[in-house]
Amino acid sequence: MLIKTIFSGFGGQGVLSMGNTLANAAMLQGKYVTYLPSYGAEVRGGTANCTVAIGDEEIASPVASEPDFVVSMNQPSFLKFQSTLQTGGLILVNSTLVNVAAARGDIEVIEVPTSELAEKLGSIRAANMVMLGAFIKVSNLVSFQLMLKNLPEILGEGKAKLIKINKEALEAGYNYIKE
């Protein structure tokens, strides 16, 4: 198995930390993983994206020219990255900010009112974790229960007070997606 996902959105929406969190969770579950952020001049323009590759064996290239999944937190990144998806690929969008009327016909689109759900939790900044929760339910790339258990390690030192809100956000997104 080798699955590549692109996370995309505005700078400041926590797009990179979404990818980083997933990559850490996958590493702690014994998977091969690479995480590649967009860097330099590209990130100064206001948009950010990163690519996470998760596999059962060594990963040749961390670049995804045809990703299996795309997560888009805003309209420009939706338009940019839906075109890169493989036929039959899946895109999750932050439906609070993204209009999917222009979606390709050969891909699956899942809308998650991410910003709305995060505001209900009282923290718009947790929108990225809401989306990641939803993504994990949809993609089944890592075990959600193990990820929650490893959350202190994933978030790292000095983030202890953020564990609770992150956990709630991940669960809100995870539970939003129905079987």
Place this chain on the structure above:
Amino acid sequence: MKRLMSGNNAIGEAAVLAGCTCYFGYPITPQNELPEYMAKRLAAVPDGVFIQAESELAAINMVLGASVAGARAMTSSSSPGISLKQEGISFLAAQELPAVIVNMMRGGPGLGNISPAQSDYFQATRGGGHGDYKIIVLAPASVQELADTTALAFDLADMFRTPVMILGDGMLGQMMEPVTFPAKKKERHLAHADYVLTGAKGRPARLVKSLILDPKEAEDHNWKLYRKYQRIEQQEVRYETFMLDDAAMAVLAYGTAARIARGAIKRLREEGLKIGLIRPLTLWPFPNKIIQDTAKHLHDFFVFEMSTGQMVEDVKLALEGKARVHFYGRPGGVVPTPVELSRIISRHYYQSQKRKK
């Protein structure tokens, strides 16, 4: 314990664990995370020295000063900045001072871009600056290898009293992968410390120089360096092979390109194509012998580089016309996918098979 870390940060941590106490550098993308990491990390090291230098010229010469004063010192940059450092690298080589230099290559020439490329191969493997000298060039291909190679680079620099370059690219520097580090900090064992300047107390004064006005004396010095390079060529060649034993075609690639090649070869093997990989870990000294030995069994070598073709010349030199050399290059910061590369290799493979019949 495994940690998810970027290549740039992993080099920094590995360097500190290898006993590096001095870092000097000037910011340039895509390697800024390394000086940033060192600024923080060396502040917690006794005798740790970090200076954001005013230029790459200043940085490499601070390395020279720290090295001659007896410290493990490093600097890092990306292509245009490495060009500026060449003056100092030539002096380090001439004065036989250990140092580690990291080049996270980007698309060139000129300012180019910040995307991953392999366009500085010639510069790195031919010495880079003025004069008749070589430096050891290491080409890791993963974050773990970047870490391991960093420790090795410091040891080789000490052992041969020479600058050592770690040649990566923007992707290796930026990418995060799981990495583990040695549990304990390594003690430095400097076998020949009689060059270190400490003040001439209780011993004759020392002079570390490269100005040798007498041509005969300068010739001796050049031959001495040459003999050292011969020793390095005999002892320090490193490479890795993958599925080479029964191969009918050998792919040669290093660094990021080798990862992509490996992915392509796995795919092609599933289709039954007998293709193997030779991956140089040292670009200088270059693994000539394995190439020559391989040429006894197969006659097609496929070189893949993220440039218009530089290492391919070394492959041809090694083969001395005894096998066919195919080449595929992507310069300017383009990183092709394994699928794309596998199509090209596959075409060359079938064309060669046909030719054989």
Place this chain on the structure above:
Amino acid sequence: MKKVYAEVLDEMDLREKAICVPPAGCAVLAYDYIDIDMVEAPHGRGAAVATGIKRVRPENLVFSYQGDGDLAAIGTAETLHAANRGEQITIFFVNNAVYGMTGGQMAPTSLLGQKTTTSPAGRDPGREGYPIKVCEVLAQLGAPAYLERVAVNKPAAIRNTKKAIAKAFQYQLRKTGFSLVEILSPCPTNWKLNSVESCAWIDDVMSKVFPLGVIKETTC
């Protein structure tokens, strides 16, 4: 000049502590008659090399010895930034208003009207700019602790130079900061004067442009 600082090193008993960074150029030959540790720096990079040494060995006495082209042309950035960081090093800046080693070309400190092999019509400010007053430029920075200009054209001046060198070393030993002594030095060959005329030229002409004395001094 080399004799002067060698005497100061001996008198202050600093020979065993000293690490000298001579430049490319005539100063490299200093090693043949001064018995201290030395490392050659590439042209212009003396301040950077000295910085690296001093940061690793703060207990040693680290100084560089640089000419006008070395310090004020190709090495301007290294000099200015080492001074601005307040590196605990000492620089001896030998200013003779001409490139000596390469055979008499114009220096950044050549005087207006001065004829050199590369300013044969005399230095024209509209074409070649003005002589750079290194001490005055550095004095604008916050960090430098001690900047003085002296000369070595007569016995009294040489005694002053020795005092300035000793003072600069004191500044370094007390970790007070960056110190630089600019030394106006005759270059009879390239000035095309005899040695008596050269010494007079420093008094009559050169020191009018580059006034002698302490340019900046913080409490040591």
